[in-house]
Amino acid sequence: MKVLTIKEVVDRTAISRRTLYRMIERGVIGTEDTFKIGYIRKKRVFTEKWVNDFIKSQMG
Numbered sequence: 001m002k003v004l005t006i007k008e009v010v011d012r013t014a015i016s017r018r019t020l021y022r023m024i025e026r027g028v029i030g031t032e033d034t035f036k037i038g039y040i041r042k043k044r045v046f047t048e049k050w051v052n053d054f055i056k057s058q059m060g
Helices: 006-013 017-026 048-059
Strands: 003-005 034-037 043-047
Touching: 003 006, 003 048, 006 017, 006 043, 006 048, 043 048
Parallel strands: none
Antiparallel strands: 003 043, 034 043
């Protein structure tokens, strides 16, 4: 499974970081689509599948 950082998601989808975090807080983006990785400095990542599905839903 390939994952993307928030910066990569913002570049691909033109959604702001703030909007992404709001979507996570409200449960629009589920725990199977985003999670934190790393031991000391945890990074929020998103699955590439979710990003591609989101782009498709916005186009059509």
